[in-house]
Amino acid sequence: MADRKPLPRAFYERSTVDVAREILGKTLIHGDRAGRIIEVEAYLPHEDPAAHSFRGLTSRTQVLFGPGGHAYVYLIYGMHECLNVSCEIPGVPGCVLIRGLDFVSGPGRVTKAMGITRRHYGVDVTAGPILIAEGAAPRRIEITPRIGITKAADRPLRFLAHD
Numbered sequence: 001m002a003d004r005k006p007l008p009r010a011f012y013e014r015s016t017v018d019v020a021r022e023i024l025g026k027t028l029i030h031g032d033r034a035g036r037i038i039e040v041e042a043y044l045p046h047e048d049p050a051a052h053s054f055r056g057l058t059s060r061t062q063v064l065f066g067p068g069g070h071a072y073v074y075l076i077y078g079m080h081e082c083l084n085v086s087c088e089i090p091g092v093p094g095c096v097l098i099r100g101l102d103f104v105s106g107p108g109r110v111t112k113a114m115g116i117t118r119r120h121y122g123v124d125v126t127a128g129p130i131l132i133a134e135g136a137a138p139r140r141i142e143i144t145p146r147i148g149i150t151k152a153a154d155r156p157l158r159f160l161a162h163d
Contacts, residue, residue, distance in 0.1 A: 004029060004133035006126045012068030016042045016087040016094030017157070019068070023085070023096055024161040027135040030114045035101030036135050041146045042157040043084070045094040049151040053093035063122045064093035071123040071130055073116060080108030083116050085125055085132065099158070139163050 004027060012019055020042035028035050043051035052074070053064045063070050064086050072084040072095055087094035097107055104113045111117065116130060123130050138161030146158045 006131040006133055009069045009126050012087050013089050016044055019087045020096045020159050024159055025135045025137045027133045029131040029133060030116055033114050035103055037098060038102055038161040039100030040159050041097040041099055043095050045088055045092045050149045064095055066090055069126045071120050071125055073118050073121045081111040081117055082107040083111050
């Protein structure tokens with residue numbers, strides 16, 4: 001799997017919702033570990049109060065304001081690291097949270113299973129060591145409200161692959 005060609009930057013420098021829908025079925029690779037992405041959530045630029053970038057550019061959110069295709073890894077609840085991938089063009093801070101792989105469910109479990117930590121903050125997923133490569137598109141995509149948040153929780157921005 002490690003020799004899979006990563007998706008190009010142009011894949012990420014598009015609408016956050018388009019990236020979220022189309023990243024389903026792609027392969028997340030880190031070292032000798034790989035898994036098919038089956039669940040994600042979109043966090044929209046500017047008008048999404050659930051997005052970490054909502055309050056603007058900070059040292060924590062800096063990677064989200066850069067070019068698409070970079071890892072935004074952060075700690076939640078003081079114990080779980082989560083992997084997001086930046087989307088859109090520089091200055092437009094969208095991102096997609098990777099919530100599940102074909103063998104593990106939950107964003108904290110994804111990073112743990114893949115060996116991804118906050119050390120990987122800012123990694124270019126088009127160059128490595130974390131990569132996202134092609135994979136089989138799902139036959140059907142289920143769309144639901146996001147889960148585990150309180151702000152803008154009713155927005156249908158959670159996408160799940162069904163085969």
